[in-house]
Amino acid sequence: xxxxxxxxxxxxxxxxxxxxxxxxxxxxxxxxxxxxxxxxxxxxxxxxxxxxxxxxxxxxxxxxxxxxxxxxxxxxxxxxxxxxxxxxxxxxxxxxxxxxxxxxxxxxxxxxxxxxxxxxxxxxxxxxxxxxxxxxxxxxxxxxxxxxxxxxxxxxxxxxxxxxxxxxxxxxxxxxxxxxxxxxxxxxxxxxxxxxxxxxxxxxxxxxxxxxxxxxxxxxxxxxxxxxxxxxxxxxxxxxxxxxxxxxxxxxxxxxxxxxxxxxxxxxxxxxxxxxxxxxxxxxxxxxxxxxxxxxxxxx
Amino acid sequence: xxxxxxxxxxxxxxxxxxxxxxxxxxxxxxxxxxxxxxxxxxxxxxxxxxxxxxxxxxxxxxxxxxxxxxxxxxxxxxxxxxxxxxxxxxxxxxxxxxxxxxxxxxxxxxxxxxxxxxxxxxxxxxxxxxxxxxxxxxxxxxxxxxxxxxxxxxxxxxxxxxxxxxxxxxxxxxxxxxxxxxxxxxxxxxxxxxxxxxxxxxxxxxxxxxxxxxxxxxxxxxxxxxxxxxxxxxxxxxxxxxxxxxxxxxxxxxxxxxxxxxxxxxxxxxxxxxxxxxxxxxxxxxxxxxxxxxxxxxxxxxxxxxxxxxxxxxxxxxxxxxx
Amino acid sequence: xxxxxxxxxxxxxxxxxxxxxxxxxxxxxxxxxxxxxxxxxxxxxxxxxxxxxxxxxxxxxxxxxxxxxxxxxxxxxxxxxxxxxxxxxxxxxxxxxxxxxxxxxxxxxxxxxxxxxxxxxxxxxxxxxxxxxxxxxxxxxxxxxxxxxxxxxxxxxxxxxxxxxxxxxxxxxxxxxxxxxxxxxxxxxxxxxxxxxxxxxxxxxxxxxxxxxxxxxxxxxxxxxxxxxxxxxxxxxxxxxxxxxxxxxxxxxxxxxxxxxxxxxxxxxxxxxxxxxxxxxxxxxxxx
Numbered sequence: 032x033x034x035x036x037x038x039x040x041x042x043x044x045x046x047x048x049x050x051x052x053x054x055x056x057x058x059x060x061x062x063x064x065x066x067x068x069x070x071x072x073x074x075x076x077x078x079x080x081x082x083x084x085x086x087x088x089x090x091x092x093x094x095x096x097x098x099x100x101x102x103x104x105x106x107x108x109x110x111x112x113x114x115x116x117x118x119x120x121x122x123x124x125x126x127x128x129x130x131x132x133x134x135x136x137x138x139x140x141x142x143x144x145x146x147x148x149x150x151x152x153x154x155x156x157x158x159x160x161x162x163x164x165x166x167x168x169x170x171x172x173x174x175x176x177x178x179x180x181x182x183x184x185x186x187x188x189x190x191x192x193x194x195x196x197x198x199x200x201x202x203x204x205x206x207x208x209x210x211x212x213x214x215x216x217x218x219x220x221x222x223x224x225x226x227x228x229x230x231x232x233x234x235x236x237x238x239x240x241x242x243x244x245x246x247x248x249x250x251x252x253x254x255x256x257x258x259x260x261x262x263x264x265x266x267x268x269x270x271x272x273x274x275x276x277x278x279x280x281x282x283x284x285x286x287x288x289x290x291x292x293x294x295x296x297x298x299x300x301x302x303x304x305x306x307x308x309x310x311x312x313x314x315x316x317x318x319x320x321x322x323x324x325x326x327x328x329x330x331x
Numbered sequence: 332x333x334x335x336x337x338x339x340x341x342x343x344x345x346x347x348x349x350x351x352x353x354x355x356x357x358x359x360x361x362x363x364x365x366x367x368x369x370x371x372x373x374x375x376x377x378x379x380x381x382x383x384x385x386x387x388x389x390x391x392x393x394x395x396x397x398x399x400x401x402x403x404x405x406x407x408x409x410x411x412x413x414x415x416x417x418x419x420x421x422x423x424x425x426x427x428x429x430x431x432x433x434x435x436x437x438x439x440x441x442x443x444x445x446x447x448x449x450x451x452x453x454x455x456x457x458x459x460x461x462x463x464x465x466x467x468x469x470x471x472x473x474x475x476x477x478x479x480x481x482x483x484x485x486x487x488x489x490x491x492x493x494x495x496x497x498x499x500x501x502x503x504x505x506x507x508x509x510x511x512x513x514x515x516x517x518x519x520x521x522x523x524x525x526x527x528x529x530x531x532x533x534x535x536x537x538x539x540x541x542x543x544x545x546x547x548x549x550x551x552x553x554x555x556x557x558x559x560x561x562x563x564x565x566x567x568x569x570x571x572x573x574x575x576x577x578x579x580x581x582x583x584x585x586x587x588x589x590x591x592x593x594x595x596x597x598x599x600x601x602x603x604x605x606x607x608x609x610x611x612x613x614x615x616x617x618x619x620x621x622x623x624x625x626x627x628x629x630x631x632x633x634x635x636x637x638x639x640x641x642x643x644x645x646x647x648x649x650x651x652x653x654x
Numbered sequence: 655x656x657x658x659x660x661x662x663x664x665x666x667x668x669x670x671x672x673x674x675x676x677x678x679x680x681x682x683x684x685x686x687x688x689x690x691x692x693x694x695x696x697x698x699x700x701x702x703x704x705x706x707x708x709x710x711x712x713x714x715x716x717x718x719x720x721x722x723x724x725x726x727x728x729x730x731x732x733x734x735x736x737x738x739x740x741x742x743x744x745x746x747x748x749x750x751x752x753x754x755x756x757x758x759x760x761x762x763x764x765x766x767x768x769x770x771x772x773x774x775x776x777x778x779x780x781x782x783x784x785x786x787x788x789x790x791x792x793x794x795x796x797x798x799x800x801x802x803x804x805x806x807x808x809x810x811x812x813x814x815x816x817x818x819x820x821x822x823x824x825x826x827x828x829x830x831x832x833x834x835x836x837x838x839x840x841x842x843x844x845x846x847x848x849x850x851x852x853x854x855x856x857x858x859x860x861x862x863x864x865x866x867x868x869x870x871x872x873x874x875x876x877x878x879x880x881x882x883x884x885x886x887x888x889x890x891x892x893x894x895x896x897x898x899x900x901x902x903x904x905x906x907x908x909x910x911x912x913x914x915x916x917x918x919x920x921x922x923x924x925x926x927x928x929x930x931x932x933x934x935x936x937x938x939x940x941x942x
Binding site for chain 2: 768
């Protein structure tokens with residue numbers, strides 16, 4: 032092929048331009064929890080979060096200032112409450128998302144509507160789908176979100192702190208004497224979790240044994256008789272808010288239960304244990320302490 | 332007949348356009364009329380183009396098609412059962428479609444099979460209501476409603492059961508779908524095609540339906556092949572209900588309110604009422620969905636909430652009047 | 655058609671039909687015969703076959719079907735109209751087996767007025783009469799002004815012109831019955847099958863309806879079959895009678911031969927007094 036001189040110059044110029052542009056803003060590629068590659072030409076500057084725990088993780092990895100919108104109930108850290116809202120996580124207000132013109136949308140696979148996520152992709156948005164299911168998952172989510180936001184330094188710091196806390200707890204408690212416990216998610220209907228749940232990972236780490244860990248469903252509905260028959264040593268309640276619900280104390284009416292006799296009816300704020308964020312390290316620490324208290328009461 | 336047909340067309344066609352325009356004009360992001368005009372003329376900003384053409388328009392079209400199908404299904408069932416209280420939601424067709432689709436989802440089938448299963452569920456529901464309420468040939472409102480309510484309750488229990496045994500990860504996807512909600516509708520065109528086809532088929536059948544509304548014996552005496560006609564309509568009603576349910580979930584009461592209101596205005600000629608119900612149902616659901624999108628924006632309501640708030644009082648009023 | 659007064663012999667002499675007091679007259683169907691049945695047994699569950707019917711309805715005839723409640727009069731009428739399956743036998747309309755006739759064609763040949771009318775669905779009086787044109791219109795046809803004219807004429811004949819815009823469910827029982835007859839007049843079939851067409855009508859309208867039926871039958875190629883409860887109206891307006899007994903037995907023939915007091919007494923299980931007005935017999939229940 033014969034290329035004229037002026038054209039050759041042009042090609043050279045374009046190539047040089049492309050090279051320098053690439054050097055200025057490096058593209059970022061990560062794989063999301065849906066197995067998709069998410070590629071950004073440069074770290075995200077305008078992020079919309081589609082779930083409260085995602086908002087929280089973004090703040091934790093130092094990308095909070097890049098958030099331009101979040102779903103309702105994104106309440107932690109307090110700064111998150113001032114973010115423009117884009118509807119509830121189950122029904123996204125697509126128009127608000129479009130209006131905010133984000134360069135990255137972070138979605139929650141088991142909470143958002145699949146068709147709305149696809150719709151966002153069709154509209155040309157970069158969508159990262161998040162679905163952490165374990166402590167490792169939380170750490171890896173933090174890392175990947177930090178990469179997408181270009182805040183790796185802060186992110187690594189946060190991940191290290193998180194992993195260190197977890198590791199310390201593991202060393203301190205995982206080999207302690209087992210404590211059989213019943214974790215109550217909710218009262219009506221009476222619900223617990225099985226061993227696949229993130230909460231059960233916290234339980235194991237503290238040397239606890241979930242009495243209903245063997246059940247098939249992630250969040251099984253329980254019969255009260257089964258709980259009484261299982262006779263756990265500890266009952267830990269979750270619920271919705273930051274205050275201990277009355278139904279944790281209400282177990283007191285079953286006086287012959289071990290947990291009741293030893294007064295091992297505990298409460299851990301669900302925001303510390305049920306959200307897939309680094310704060311779960313704090314929730315786990317609380318749980319380990321409660322289980323340790325229960326071990327001490329054995330001596331009585 | 333010709334006069335009321337033209338009158339209905341003159342009122343409802345512009346109203347349909349207006350409803351879609353309203354759906355395009357209103358949303359949680361305010362767009363000035365001038366900007367809207369610019370979008371229509373192809374000169375809108377990128378943001379406005381996306382909002383109007385890629386978000387609002389497909390959604391308005393989906394709502395319109397689904398509403399039209401539900402209005403049509405209601406009108407057809409009312410003629411067939413000779414009862415203005417008949418409605419695919421009240422009589423459990425929507426429930427049957429939901430159960431069919433849920434079962435298919437649980438079995439991990441393809442989208443097409445899910446649609447097929449929804450159709451099968453709606454058809455089964457139809458057969459049950461038809462078979463049981465038909466009895467000796469004449470329906471009393473009580474008998475029909477009892478059958479429908481019991482069948483609908485049965486489907487409701489089935490749905491609860493299926494949700495209880497489904498893997499937790501599948502639940503959100505299923506739940507969206509049970510609520511009447513346009514926000515998950517993606518491709519409105521199959522529903523539009525079905526809507527147009529059924530209206531075109533129903534038009535020449537309209538006079539036969541007028542005769543059928545006088546009861547099967549009377550219709551047979553006037554030369555109507557009652558059974559084939561009845562069965563075609565049942566299958567059609569099940570098909571369009573299932574399509575609507577696949578599009579927007581179990582939206583209630585559109586099929587109840589719309590034909591009733593239209594009969595009050597345009598009389599009871601099915602050649603007018605059937606196409607009018609399609610347009611009227613489309614208008615109602617498009618407007619109801621616009622309301623659902625904007626009333627507490629940025630929070631979004633499922634449109635089924637709006638139609639139920641309109642539909643329940645109308646239903647009770649009709650029931651009171653029918654005695 | 656003139657009515658022959660019953661001969662003294664017919665009235666007094668017992669006939670040889672088993673226990674009935676009247677004898678069926680079998681008539682062979684001719685080329686003009688509008689309706690003919692052969693070995694017809696109507697299907698009433700749990701009832702013995704009784705007498706298979708060999709009826710021949712020719713143009714110009716007006717048949718009356720008499721019988722007590724539950725004898726199967728309406729079932730017979732609906733069977734003749736092809737709306738119910740017979741247990742046995744055949745029905746021919748204008749020489750063609752009814753089962754082989756397309757429904758619309760059948761509806762142009764015979765029209766049926768039902769005893770009860772359930773109009774659960776709202777419609778106006780005019781719309782209701784207009785559906786009588788249905789058998790004549792193709793699916794995409796719209797009623798022409800001529801169809802409207804026929805419906806309006808039928809309404810006028812039944813004194814319903816003033817009510818044409820009214821909703822059917824606001825009509826009285828008698829008005830509704832006249833509307834049903836107006837509908838079949840709009841339908842204009844060769845053979846009219848009327849199930850108790852006068853049961854809810856006042857005297858004037860009873861006579862008006864039956865006179866109209868008589869005038870239709872007098873036209874070319876027309877006939878009517880009426881289920882009646884009033885023996886005296888049947889005696890005046892019908893030239894042929896079919897007596898239908900609750901056990902399935904039946905006998906039929908010209909009115910004169912059928913109006914046998916003993917047969918009628920057995921038919922209704924009621925003692926009767928017989929008188930004569932204007933040369934026609936009058937039957938009144940005797941109270942004893």
